[in-house]
Amino acid sequence: MTSTNDPADLDSLELGLLLEGLHRRHGFDLRDYSRASLSRRIERFKQQEGIASTLGLLERALREGDLWERLLRELTIHTTSMFRDPTFFLAFREKVVPLIRTYPFIRIWVAGCSTGEELYSTAIILHEEGLLDRCRLYATDLNEEVVSQAKTGVFPVSSMKESTGSYQAAGGQRPFSEYYTVRDELAILSPALSRTTIFAAHNLVSDASFNEFQMIFIRNVMIYFNRSLQDRVLRLVHGSLCRLGFVCLGRRESMRFSPHEECYEEFVPGEKLYRKVRE
Amino acid sequence: MASLVVIGCSLGGLDALRVLLAAMPAEFPWPIAIVQHRGKNDDRLLVPLLQEVCALPVGEVEDKQPIALGHIFVAPADYHLLVEPAGFALSIDPPVSYSRPSIDVLFESAAASRRTGAVGVILTGTGEDGAAGAAAIKRRGGLVLVQDPSTATAGAMPGAAIAAAPVDRVLQLEAIAPALAELAREGRLPEALRDDPGPK
Numbered sequence: 001m002t003s004t005n006d007p008a009d010l011d012s013l014e015l016g017l018l019l020e021g022l023h024r025r026h027g028f029d030l031r032d033y034s035r036a037s038l039s040r041r042i043e044r045f046k047q048q049e050g051i052a053s054t055l056g057l058l059e060r061a062l063r064e065g066d067l068w069e070r071l072l073r074e075l076t077i078h079t080t081s082m083f084r085d086p087t088f089f090l091a092f093r094e095k096v097v098p099l100i101r102t103y104p105f106i107r108i109w110v111a112g113c114s115t116g117e118e119l120y121s122t123a124i125i126l127h128e129e130g131l132l133d134r135c136r137l138y139a140t141d142l143n144e145e146v147v148s149q150a151k152t153g154v155f156p157v158s159s160m161k162e163s164t165g166s167y168q169a170a171g172g173q174r175p176f177s178e179y180y181t182v183r184d185e186l187a188i189l190s191p192a193l194s195r196t197t198i199f200a201a202h203n204l205v206s207d208a209s210f211n212e213f214q215m216i217f218i219r220n221v222m223i224y225f226n227r228s229l230q231d232r233v234l235r236l237v238h239g240s241l242c243r244l245g246f247v248c249l250g251r252r253e254s255m256r257f258s259p260h261e262e263c264y265e266e267f268v269p270g271e272k273l274y275r276k277v278r279e
Numbered sequence: 280m281a282s283l284v285v286i287g288c289s290l291g292g293l294d295a296l297r298v299l300l301a302a303m304p305a306e307f308p309w310p311i312a313i314v315q316h317r318g319k320n321d322d323r324l325l326v327p328l329l330q331e332v333c334a335l336p337v338g339e340v341e342d343k344q345p346i347a348l349g350h351i352f353v354a355p356a357d358y359h360l361l362v363e364p365a366g367f368a369l370s371i372d373p374p375v376s377y378s379r380p381s382i383d384v385l386f387e388s389a390a391a392s393r394r395t396g397a398v399g400v401i402l403t404g405t406g407e408d409g410a411a412g413a414a415a416i417k418r419r420g421g422l423v424l425v426q427d428p429s430t431a432t433a434g435a436m437p438g439a440a441i442a443a444a445p446v447d448r449v450l451q452l453e454a455i456a457p458a459l460a461e462l463a464r465e466g467r468l469p470e471a472l473r474d475d476p477g478p479k
Contacts, residue, residue: 011391034361036388037368040384041372223370227343250342252340252369253342256341
């Protein structure tokens, strides 16, 4: 065994003990999450809760269920915005939709759906292209509470201005306000948009594949994981995708250096829209 | 601790970066990471505009990219850029100091992972992003250089850094590249500038 006096090593040791404890006590394995973002979120949580040290946080998270619920949400949520990267959704509409239109039935997995922004953006395009009824969407996140929130399709009305601009930049032609009603500062998306969606808790770190899909959205989810966990999740994605199926990553994510790199071609260069061309 | 230069700028930053990077010697050994505030869908022009004046290779960061020596890394639009021991990480966490990418996020993660090896540079800009980050670098024993607010296009941001942290030097824009080159030639922080990291 080696010992240390270096404060950087001690911070890292404390963080490791916290993650180990949370895994053993609650069964959520955050040990292969990207440490820099995790550290920021833990510091913010400690401030909010008035907890002085990481080990003090561990002690309370082991014993207090409600504090653990709040911590899990703080550490794992990754709220995005509707039609984030409009050119990606434009490419989806113009390049992918004509192909999947020929399929009799389309299964789409929105992995790490968080509060649902990506899901509803996709559903709106499928609806406008007349494909939504032929699709089965699976929206999953590791946190059940977040999945329930996604299912409601409720967003702050203040976010609708940005969503509208992004929708238009993504090739949307209708008044975006057709898709929601407003009540008490909340925008409630039309329930018809999630009519063909199954919402479920699924943990990319520990759960297995549960179906075979023609398309998987996993954009800006794996940025919160370290390289080894990214490889594991990409294996799960690869095994869940049918031949000639599509995988969508975030704008600054890539298949490069992944275990299955040679099985994919970049279907729309620059948009991180990959197609599986080999098993 | 291996050295890393982190640079933050906002309004007027493009012009300032072009002056600074044009004067960086081709043999500058340390990696440089840059946060320039910009629009969320604005991802085409910044890197070419910097590369055209700079002898070192410039690129926009991809998630988990290794931090190669002698390279210049630019934070992508609408992502936070963070430093980890193994490489860069990105996040889409909410804006910090009204900004994503945020200078504070880059600087604080650089301070945590590089400690005395972190060298922060705050250039022109409005707002206060970077002030908390500069303070974090100083707490961990790194070095902070700031563009002179009185001659910066926008003096608020460098001024806020000076108010928040015991910065090491306040310099004219043209003097920053030579100061970085001199630090790198010495291979470490000069004795006179090295602070005791002290208790955390």
